[in-house]
Amino acid sequence: MTTLLDGRIALKHGAGGRAMRTLIQDVLLAGLGSGDWIGADQMDDGAAIRVGDAWLVITTDSHVVQPAFFPGGDIGRLAVCGTVNDLAMMGATEPLGLTCAVVLEEGFARESLQRVHESMRLACLESGTTIVTGDTKVMGRGEVDGIVINTTGVALTHTLVRDAGLHAGDRIIVTGTIGDHGLAVMATRHQLGIEGTLRSDVAPLNALVRTAMAAAPGAITAMKDPTRGGLASALHEMADKGRVGVVLEENALPVSDAVRGAAELLGIDSLHVANEGKAVIGVRADAADAVLRAIRAHPLGREAAIVGTCLAERPGLLVLDTGFGRRLIAEPEGEPLPRIC
Numbered sequence: 001m002t003t004l005l006d007g008r009i010a011l012k013h014g015a016g017g018r019a020m021r022t023l024i025q026d027v028l029l030a031g032l033g034s035g036d037w038i039g040a041d042q043m044d045d046g047a048a049i050r051v052g053d054a055w056l057v058i059t060t061d062s063h064v065v066q067p068a069f070f071p072g073g074d075i076g077r078l079a080v081c082g083t084v085n086d087l088a089m090m091g092a093t094e095p096l097g098l099t100c101a102v103v104l105e106e107g108f109a110r111e112s113l114q115r116v117h118e119s120m121r122l123a124c125l126e127s128g129t130t131i132v133t134g135d136t137k138v139m140g141r142g143e144v145d146g147i148v149i150n151t152t153g154v155a156l157t158h159t160l161v162r163d164a165g166l167h168a169g170d171r172i173i174v175t176g177t178i179g180d181h182g183l184a185v186m187a188t189r190h191q192l193g194i195e196g197t198l199r200s201d202v203a204p205l206n207a208l209v210r211t212a213m214a215a216a217p218g219a220i221t222a223m224k225d226p227t228r229g230g231l232a233s234a235l236h237e238m239a240d241k242g243r244v245g246v247v248l249e250e251n252a253l254p255v256s257d258a259v260r261g262a263a264e265l266l267g268i269d270s271l272h273v274a275n276e277g278k279a280v281i282g283v284r285a286d287a288a289d290a291v292l293r294a295i296r297a298h299p300l301g302r303e304a305a306i307v308g309t310c311l312a313e314r315p316g317l318l319v320l321d322t323g324f325g326r327r328l329i330a331e332p333e334g335e336p337l338p339r340i341c
């Protein structure tokens with residue numbers, strides 16, 4: 001693998017695709033072992049440890065987005081939503097609390113930190129949780145870029161949902177338009193002049209997921225949030241772990257005009273671009289309409305759609321049906337845009 005041939009970490013190793021997965025498997029999981037829990041080796045959205053008759057779900061995430069403030073949100077909102085969403089993707093929709101560790105660069109504006117804190121506070125209110133402990137470090141000028149935030153979250157659930165649970169016949173729901181976060185950040189970073197029309201979708205999905213799970217108990221077979229690497233990366237991982245093929249219907253994919261335009265301008269496929277307020281949900285075919293209706297009734301799910309179907313054939317592969325024919329979508333090496341979350 002190119003991962004360690006040159007002995008150095010590249011940006012792609014943090015970009016959510018094949019390069020990152022290989023690095024984690026080869027280096028970071030070495031010797032950790034596995035047991036009667038859902039651990040790091042499963043590479044799900046979080047870990048799950050048995051506590052009595054429930055599962056304690058725990059997840060952690062570091063946020064390095066550049067710029068720290070972007071249309072639709074900032075690094076504070078992102079840090080809270082990223083962690084709340086990873087818990088929700090495991091079926092744990094009521095976060096008990098979050099931790100927050102902040103690393104600041106000497107010279108970072110106090111007023112900016114206050115804005116970030118206020119965003120975190122509001123996102124916690126929105127998702128029904130709070131920050132219960134934290135840590136603050138300051139590094140010298142040039143030793144870190146502005147601000148880095150790590151959040152960890154814990155929640156209990158009786159209904160654990162994995163990203164590995166897809167079965168042949170399941171339908172795939174996407175809870176809204178794709179590519180919004182990545183392209184909004186990119187357009188701002190490079191001052192493309194199209195920022196006005198692009199907004200990040202960063203939002204806490206726990207209430208939406210709770211609604212979806214309640215609409216058809218037991219019918220949701222798999223969930224994942226399509227963050228770095230976008231929908232293509234998330235579906236590749238789900239298809240691979242579930243040993244199913246996934247056929248994605250291009251015409252059914254919700255994409256905003258602004259994202260379509262920006263993606264074309266930049267020559268990037270929105271299928272590969274990060275989302276921060278969307279979920280990919282696998283659901284038994286007989287319950288797909290009921291779950292879709294419930295999601296659409298939630299303000300964050302109005303543009304949800306059934307976008308694909310799982311097959312027994314071609315396990316691990318993602319196929320795009322364009323309406324004119326079918327082609328394979330390769331697993332992305334990584335998110336095309338670095339420092340996106």
Ligand code: MG
Nearest residue numbers: 045086224225
């Ligand atoms: Mg995730």
